[in-house]
Amino acid sequence: xxxxxxxxxxxxxxxxxxxxxxxxxxxxxxxxxxxxxxxxxxxxxxxxxxxxxxxxxxxxxxxxxxxxxxxxxxxxxxxxxxxxxxxxxxxxxxxxxxxxxxxxxxxxxxxxxxxxxxxxxxxx
Numbered sequence: 001x002x003x004x005x006x007x008x009x010x011x012x013x014x015x016x017x018x019x020x021x022x023x024x025x026x027x028x029x030x031x032x033x034x035x036x037x038x039x040x041x042x043x044x045x046x047x048x049x050x051x052x053x054x055x056x057x058x059x060x061x062x063x064x065x066x067x068x069x070x071x072x073x074x075x076x077x078x079x080x081x082x083x084x085x086x087x088x089x090x091x092x093x094x095x096x097x098x099x100x101x102x103x104x105x106x107x108x109x110x111x112x113x114x115x116x117x118x119x120x121x122x123x124x
Contacts, residue, residue, distance in 0.1 A: 015103030022098050023047045031085070031097040031122070033104065033113050040078050040109055042085045044097065054092065056085050069119075071112065078109040082116020089122060096123045 005013075024030030024047045034041040044054040058077050066083045068076035089097070097117070104110045118124065 011103040013103075018100065018103065022100050024098055024100075028096045028098055029053055029094060030100045031117065031124075032100045033102055033110050035102075035104055035109055040074075040081060040113065042081055042113060044085065044089060044094065053094075054085065054088055056081060056088070066116075067119075074109055075112045078112035079116035079119075082113040082118075083120040084116075085113075086117045086120025086122045090120075095121065099124045 022030060024045050026046050026048065029044040029046050032043045032045055034043075039058040041058070042056050043052050045052050058081050061081060061084050063077060063080040063084060066080035068079050071079050089095075099114055099117075101110050101114075106114070114124070
């Protein structure tokens, strides 16, 4: 009997399909997003060297003082996290990134992170 693929297994298949086309470099790192039920993680990754340049988590990052533009709840946190990673990336002289949605739909919190990063000054 064939076993049905779980939601997480299907996301992993989409993630590997997207990663075949995306690659981050030192000049233009990959902005990776991981979404869990309680929080959201964002990383800047240099795939050429295999190094994580910068990493933020919604629960540990200082997100006070960022404008959420009318968003509430988890969307506001995701938007502020996008702005925070853009600010830290600018401090590292990174202005352009490749957005990796990691198999998630470009919707909700993933979209809010991308919009926050764009508002913070990162170019995709």
